[in-house]
Amino acid sequence: MTTANGKNAAPVMKAENLGITFGGLHAVSGFDMELYEGDLVGLIGPNGAGKTTVFNLLTGVYQPTEGNFYLNGKSMLGKRPHQMVEAGIARTFQNIRLFQDLTVLDNVKVAFNQSMTYSALEGILRLPRYWKEEEEIDRKARDILSVFHMENEVAQKAKNLPYGRQRKLEIARAIATGAKILLLDEPAAGMNPTETAELMETITLIRTRFGMSILLIEHDMSLVMSICERIVVIDYGQIIAAGTPYEIANDPRVIGAYLGQDSE
Amino acid sequence: MKKLSKASVNGFINYGIVIAAFLVLQLMIARGMISNTLKSLLVPVCCYIVMAISLNLTVGILGELSLGHAGFMSLGAFSGIVTAMALPDAAPGLRLVAAILVGSVAGALGGVLVGVPVLRLQGDYLAIVTLAFGEIIRNIIVVLYIGLDEKGLHVTTNSAGPTLGEGGVMVIKGPMGAVGVPKLASFTAGFLLVLVTLFVVQNLVASRAGRAIMALRDNRIAAESVGIHVTKYKLMAFVISAALAGAAGALFGLNYSSTVSSKFGFNTSILILVFVVLGGLGSIRGSILSAALLYILPEMLRGFEFITKARMLIYAIILIAVMLTINNPALKTLLEERDLSPAGLLGRLKGKTKEKGGAGR
Ligand SMILES: Nc1ncnc2c1ncn2[C@@H]1O[C@H](COP(=O)(O)OP(=O)(O)OP(=O)(O)O)[C@@H](O)[C@H]1O
Numbered sequence A: 001m002t003t004a005n006g007k008n009a010a011p012v013m014k015a016e017n018l019g020i021t022f023g024g025l026h027a028v029s030g031f032d033m034e035l036y037e038g039d040l041v042g043l044i045g046p047n048g049a050g051k052t053t054v055f056n057l058l059t060g061v062y063q064p065t066e067g068n069f070y071l072n073g074k075s076m077l078g079k080r081p082h083q084m085v086e087a088g089i090a091r092t093f094q095n096i097r098l099f100q101d102l103t104v105l106d107n108v109k110v111a112f113n114q115s116m117t118y119s120a121l122e123g124i125l126r127l128p129r130y131w132k133e134e135e136e137i138d139r140k141a142r143d144i145l146s147v148f149h150m151e152n153e154v155a156q157k158a159k160n161l162p163y164g165r166q167r168k169l170e171i172a173r174a175i176a177t178g179a180k181i182l183l184l185d186e187p188a189a190g191m192n193p194t195e196t197a198e199l200m201e202t203i204t205l206i207r208t209r210f211g212m213s214i215l216l217i218e219h220d221m222s223l224v225m226s227i228c229e230r231i232v233v234i235d236y237g238q239i240i241a242a243g244t245p246y247e248i249a250n251d252p253r254v255i256g257a258y259l260g261q262d263s264e
Numbered sequence B: 001m002k003k004l005s006k007a008s009v010n011g012f013i014n015y016g017i018v019i020a021a022f023l024v025l026q027l028m029i030a031r032g033m034i035s036n037t038l039k040s041l042l043v044p045v046c047c048y049i050v051m052a053i054s055l056n057l058t059v060g061i062l063g064e065l066s067l068g069h070a071g072f073m074s075l076g077a078f079s080g081i082v083t084a085m086a087l088p089d090a091a092p093g094l095r096l097v098a099a100i101l102v103g104s105v106a107g108a109l110g111g112v113l114v115g116v117p118v119l120r121l122q123g124d125y126l127a128i129v130t131l132a133f134g135e136i137i138r139n140i141i142v143v144l145y146i147g148l149d150e151k152g153l154h155v156t157t158n159s160a161g162p163t164l165g166e167g168g169v170m171v172i173k174g175p176m177g178a179v180g181v182p183k184l185a186s187f188t189a190g191f192l193l194v195l196v197t198l199f200v201v202q203n204l205v206a207s208r209a210g211r212a213i214m215a216l217r218d219n220r221i222a223a224e225s226v227g228i229h230v231t232k233y234k235l236m237a238f239v240i241s242a243a244l245a246g247a248a249g250a251l252f253g254l255n256y257s258s259t260v261s262s263k264f265g266f267n268t269s270i271l272i273l274v275f276v277v278l279g280g281l282g283s284i285r286g287s288i289l290s291a292a293l294l295y296i297l298p299e300m301l302r303g304f305e306f307i308t309k310a311r312m313l314i315y316a317i318i319l320i321a322v323m324l325t326i327n328n329p330a331l332k333t334l335l336e337e338r339d340l341s342p343a344g345l346l347g348r349l350k351g352k353t354k355e356k357g358g359a360g361r
């Protein structure tokens, strides 16, 4: 395998035979994939195929019942979600999960928590480290938000943002964790075509700007086909095809899976 | 920081309100404009304000329901009393400070004891466990006999009491509670404790820990997904809340010559919860004002014969009326716009249960 820019390198993320069973239901099984630095890979499949479950496995929300996965060569079995962030993987959610009553700025600042070092006592007593670090993340958080053109909404409560902006805020927050691998779960869901186009631009921008590797779940085929270099298709929890958008679009199994779903 | 945030302005206003109230009351005391009844309420009011602010940290800011906050107050009260009585020769101020420190440590230990096992669990287990905790503490203290002599502390559950050496004194006499307590508490001490509480809670909220705690309240799964250690921050908020309740308890205990543990029962816990809910979940100012008003109001109403009899009824009617008013949608939006929203406890809890029940991630 080669990276997006054609160089040979070790994968930043690798899943080997990953799987999980919920009381007899094989939600995901035999999931193999490699993500290289700078990759933008699409993960598609019909409803209930197991896409979100793959994300939950990769972020420590669920523990796999089979297989293993590695970040930068290290096994991540048994890690809790907050430890996965530390290890360098962050995500967004299919149904938006923001900190509703916090401001836009604070939503992003929360995600810097792991990169900050002052203790709770230093925070209460407002010792020098508190001021230094707070000032620093205030600047960084505003920087990230400006990439999303949200610098004028910093003081708003997250719940008062329009839908499209809430999606963006979730991505901004994931970036603020400092993770280099980003998992986006249907970021364009519920967006209108203009918002979707804008979002596609933003996703390609953050990849270069923040040097991230991105795995993207998306139902909007045109979005996936236009921005991803590689696509992995799953159905009934198993990979049925993987390759370039062109290969995927012409794969009979993929067409079958989607047609099969349509006729249900 | 270049610009003062809205939160820090709000914080300064809170200090301002407390300091102004203290100065005005001091002036009124100096001029003899305050009745003895009201004067006797000043220390307990300060204690209840601290209780309300600290409970708000657990209920409003962390978003966990606690029904046994008075239990931590009780731990603080009795450990504070023992401390003060163990230091008979120290200066009164020093005895008081030592008692409050020990009280807050006792509260914190209680918080750890309850929090470590319970806060790892998902769901509203904290409510039921804190409720039990409050009752257990009350029942334990009822059977405790604690005495002091030159050899130190003697503890027994034997109703004959411990055998003390010469010059020994009984501090806690089972069902009779603590007796012969030096009245070390003062309005100034109460005022300072309120300020310290404000300082701790407001600065905590404005720090990275506070943001993490509020993020957990708003969406636990999302908080984990950005690297927040759930148990650590839940425990932090809960233990600080319990420690402050312990401090308030110590001051409260040293305001009366005797104290029984039934003073810190379930009713007291609920009373404090009512203060917090009516003041607005998460609103520190709301907690201060509602604790002050709602504590003083019924005590003042005691004076009238009719009202004495119907006191609790009137109190309940006022509470229901206020609850209904603050849940009025039109008023709610108005308050929300002004950032004063006293979101009803029930609504909040319902929303929370739904969130927790949802399987979708
Ligand atoms: N916690 C769970 N317990 C039991 N079954 C689960 C659980 N999580 C997911 N599943 C099941 O696993 C399967 C895959 O679900 P998943 O949410 O991963 O699908 P998806 O590909 O993301 O679908 P969609 O496109 O609708 O988002 C479904 O049949 C779902 O019901």
Ligand SMILES: [Mg+2]
Binding pocket: A051, A052, A053, A094
């Ligand atoms: Mg999904």
